[in-house]
Structure formats: C-alpha cells, structure tokens
Amino acid sequence: SHELRTPLTVIKGYTETLLDEQNWQDPKMAERILTIIDKEAERLSRLLKDLLDLSQIESSKGVMKKQKVDLKNVVEEAVSLLRGHSEAKNLEVNLIIHGHELRNIWGDPDWLLQMFIDILENAIKYTPQGGRIEIKLQEKGKELLAAVKDTGIGIPARNIPYIFERFYRVDKGRSRRLGGTGLGLAIVKHILEAHGGHVTVESSVGVGTTFSVYLPLAPVAV
Numbered sequence: 321s322h323e324l325r326t327p328l329t330v331i332k333g334y335t336e337t338l339l340d341e342q343n344w345q346d347p348k349m350a351e352r353i354l355t356i357i358d359k360e361a362e363r364l365s366r367l368l369k370d371l372l373d374l375s376q377i378e379s380s381k382g383v384m385k386k387q388k389v390d391l392k393n394v395v396e397e398a399v400s401l402l403r404g405h406s407e408a409k410n411l412e413v414n415l416i417i418h419g420h421e422l423r424n425i426w427g428d429p430d431w432l433l434q435m436f437i438d439i440l441e442n443a444i445k446y447t448p449q450g451g452r453i454e455i456k457l458q459e460k461g462k463e464l465l466a467a468v469k470d471t472g473i474g475i476p477a478r479n480i481p482y483i484f485e486r487f488y489r490v491d492k493g494r495s496r497r498l499g500g501t502g503l504g505l506a507i508v509k510h511i512l513e514a515h516g517g518h519v520t521v522e523s524s525v526g527v528g529t530t531f532s533v534y535l536p537l538a539p540v541a542v
C-alpha cells in the first residue's frame with residue numbers, strides 16, 4: 321500500500337540527491353538530508369512492526385497465551401512505560417480503582433499491555449500540554465470496564481465509526497505532524513476481539529475523549 325511506499329520513496333529520493341548532486345560535500349545540506357532519511361526509516365520500521373503485530377494477531381486468534389491477569393498491573397505498567405511522554409507534555413495521569421477483588425480477567429498479558437499502550441499513547445498524543453488523563457477500572461456485571469478518559473482535542477462524531485480501521489486518521493495533516501501510522505486502534509480492535517471484549521468511544525470536540533474497554537472477568541474458580 322502507499323503507506324509503505326511513501327517512506328521508501330522519500331528515502332530513495334534523498335539518497336539519490338545526496339549521491340548524484342554531490343550534496344554530501346556540503347556538510348549542512350548532508351546533515352539535513354540524512355535527518356530526513358533517518359526519520360523516514362524510523363517511520364517505516366514502526367509501520368512494519370505494527371503490520372507484523374496485526375498479521376500475528378489475525379493468524380493466532382485461538383492461541384494467545386491466556387492466563388489470569390490482574391488488569392491493574394497491566395495498566396500500571398503501560399502508564400509507567402509512557403511516563404516520559406506524559407511528563408514531557410506536563411499531563412496529569414491518574415489511575416482510579418473501584419473495588420479490590422474482581423479485576424482479574426482471562427487474557428494474554430503481553431497483548432493486553434500492547435493494547436493499553438496504544439490507547440494511552442493516543443490519549444497523550446492528542447491531549448494538549450497540561451491536560452489530564454484518567455484511567456478507571458470498574459466491575460460491570462460479568463465484565464471489567466477500563467475507561468481511559470482524556471481532556472484532548474476530541475474526535476468529531478462523524479469520524480468515530482472509522483477510527484478502528486487500518487490507516488484511518490481523522491486529520492491527515494495534523495496526524496502526520498504528530499507521527500504514527502494509523503494502525504494503533506486497528507491493533508486494539510483485534511486484541512479485544514481475541515479476548516471476547518469490546519470497546520465504546522465517547523468524544524466531544526475540544527473537550528476530550530473516553531475509550532471504554534470491556535473485558536470478560538476471569539471465572540472466580542481459576
């Protein structure tokens with residue numbers, strides 16, 4: 321697809337510029353060109369990782385390594401892995417837990433971590449400096465609800481039905497500046513499906529967004 325071809329074209333084009341026109345003899349010019357090549361190579365490698373993740377989940381739906389997982393630990397790990405990003409933007413990140421016992425779900429901890437990283441990464445990326453992110457864990461019937469709420473730019477209602485599609489991004493220009501490929505939520509959707517879970521999105525432009533992730537609770541006996 322063109323998402324893969326674009327960074328390759330850029331890399332190829334600039335490499336040729338550097339070789340053909342002997343631009344490498346001008347160190348400033350060479351540095352500028354190499355910086356672009358480096359950035360595009362980085363984007364390409366991220367894109368390939370995401371695509372490999374997606375095809376792996378799709379082909380192995382039944383064989384996730386499922387076990388009893390305390391979702392609080394998973395969420396805490398995601399928050400701490402992304403702390404550098406949230407602190408760089410001066411965002412307040414709070415984890416709120418309702419109840420103590422029943423936050424165990426049946427799932428693959430690695431994929432669940434990946435899922436919360438993707439959702440939290442978005443909350444951080446699409447929330448302006450000084451904003452707030454709140455993650456609430458709460459039992460809802462036979463499911464555990466993990467709600468990730470941000471005070472970010474929001475998503476227009478007409479775009480919400482498409483955000484879980486591969487490569488879909490609400491504002492192409494802005495999203496490109498912020499980096500990323502538009503695969504994060506496609507991966508989230510697949511991981512959730514493999515866990516028998518589901519997600520709902522509520523958003524208000526300029527106010528914020530809440531992703532509500534529902535996962536089946538682990539049977540009490542296990």
Ligand SMILES: Nc1ncnc2c1ncn2[C@@H]1O[C@H](COP(=O)(O)OP(=O)(O)OP(=O)(O)O)[C@@H](O)[C@H]1O
Nearest residue numbers: 442443446474483489490500501502503504505529
């Ligand atoms: N919390 C959020 N607030 C505002 N917009 C969001 C939020 N989460 C997702 N979006 C919108 O949904 C689109 C799709 O999200 P997705 O995570 O799939 O892609 P991405 O973040 O653009 O790129 P990637 O996750 O691959 O780095 C985003 O481009 C953005 O427009």
Ligand SMILES: [Mg+2]
Nearest residue numbers: 442500504505
């Ligand atoms: Mg994302």
